[in-house]
Amino acid sequence: MSTNAPAAQSPFDPNHTRIERVLCFTAHPDDIDFGAAGTIAAWTAAGVQVSYCIMTDGDAGGFDPAKRDEIVRLRTEEQQRAAALVGVSDIHYLHQLDGYLEPSHEVIREVVRLIRRLRPDVVLAMHPERNWNRIQKSHPDHLAVGEAVTRAVYPALENPFAYPELAAAGLEAYKLPWLWLFAGPEERENHFVDVTGNVEEKLAAIHIHASQHPDVDAMERTVRGLMLATGERGGLAPGRSAEAFHVVAVNGPGTIAGF
Numbered sequence: 001m002s003t004n005a006p007a008a009q010s011p012f013d014p015n016h017t018r019i020e021r022v023l024c025f026t027a028h029p030d031d032i033d034f035g036a037a038g039t040i041a042a043w044t045a046a047g048v049q050v051s052y053c054i055m056t057d058g059d060a061g062g063f064d065p066a067k068r069d070e071i072v073r074l075r076t077e078e079q080q081r082a083a084a085l086v087g088v089s090d091i092h093y094l095h096q097l098d099g100y101l102e103p104s105h106e107v108i109r110e111v112v113r114l115i116r117r118l119r120p121d122v123v124l125a126m127h128p129e130r131n132w133n134r135i136q137k138s139h140p141d142h143l144a145v146g147e148a149v150t151r152a153v154y155p156a157l158e159n160p161f162a163y164p165e166l167a168a169a170g171l172e173a174y175k176l177p178w179l180w181l182f183a184g185p186e187e188r189e190n191h192f193v194d195v196t197g198n199v200e201e202k203l204a205a206i207h208i209h210a211s212q213h214p215d216v217d218a219m220e221r222t223v224r225g226l227m228l229a230t231g232e233r234g235g236l237a238p239g240r241s242a243e244a245f246h247v248v249a250v251n252g253p254g255t256i257a258g259f
Contacts, residue, residue: 010191011249012178019178021049023118025111025125025149027101027141028058029079030209034223035182036124037086037202038195039243044087051090052083053114055107055145060098062211074211082208086201101141103148109163111152116171123176125149127184127246137183146181153179153250175251188246192234196241199227 022043026032032040032052040050058075067074076093083091094110101107115123128146130138153176156162160173167173180191195202203220206213213219227241234242249255 010247011252012180012191012247017178019043019048019121021051021118021120022122022124023051023053023115023120025053025055025123025145027055027126027139027145028061028098029054029075030058030061030082030206030212031126031142031183033082033086033202033205033209035126036243036245037082037205038198038227038241039193039245040088041086041198041201042193042195049090050088051092051118051120052079052088053092053094053111054079055094055101055148056096056098056141057093058098063214064211067211071211075209078209078211082205085205085208086198099141101144103144103151107144107148108152108156109166111149112156112163113166113171115152115157115176116166116174119174120176122178122180123149123153124180124182124245127181127188129184129188131183131185133186142183146184150179150181158251175255177249177251179248179250181246181248182244184246186233186244189233189244191245191247192230192236192242193245194231194236194240195227195243196231196239199224199241202227 024032044050057072059072061075062071080091092114094107096107126142126145128143128150130143158173158175160167203223206223230244231240231242234244236242
């Protein structure tokens, strides 16, 4: 997996930082495929273990009134099949109501619980800041994911006295190295991943979410165009496709707790 981001902007150097495990948090089935499936496909091809946590069941999604009773089952199956296409089989759900997600302490505790259990090198999540250029990226549930995960990552995750019931259950405090956020404002982007070789895998995963695409052709044109535009924005060669992230170094050699 190659990247092209100015060293002064991105704190993450793929040539000197080894990733073995990644945990991804999103609001709905299909969010991860639109936002980061190309990067995830490259990670899994390189042997990285990737897990998903979908916070809602996507129960308010879809367009067919006749399928309301089966939409949760349908979207769960779609996400499992889409994940498999990019090498992911470990999927967790928090079963919050679609459209009602909040960064409550109940949700934050469950985020902390899962991160402490899996102890990933990277937590990847939706951005807590609204994108005013394309507000469709900023569904309120998306923003709630970003806020809940960011609050969980610091300080609760690494504070042994936060949610003491987790430590009592054997889930010890953990200092996360990296937080990668996507679908935020363009001015926050500091890391671009060249996914030119994974475009078709990403699109194949998105296509699996058929319940969410009333116009498949328009969806594909839009996604291809956005990836090309992201590549250009990231300084890649013409015709290259990219996914963009706001990468935050949570804990590193120079980290001092509380500063």
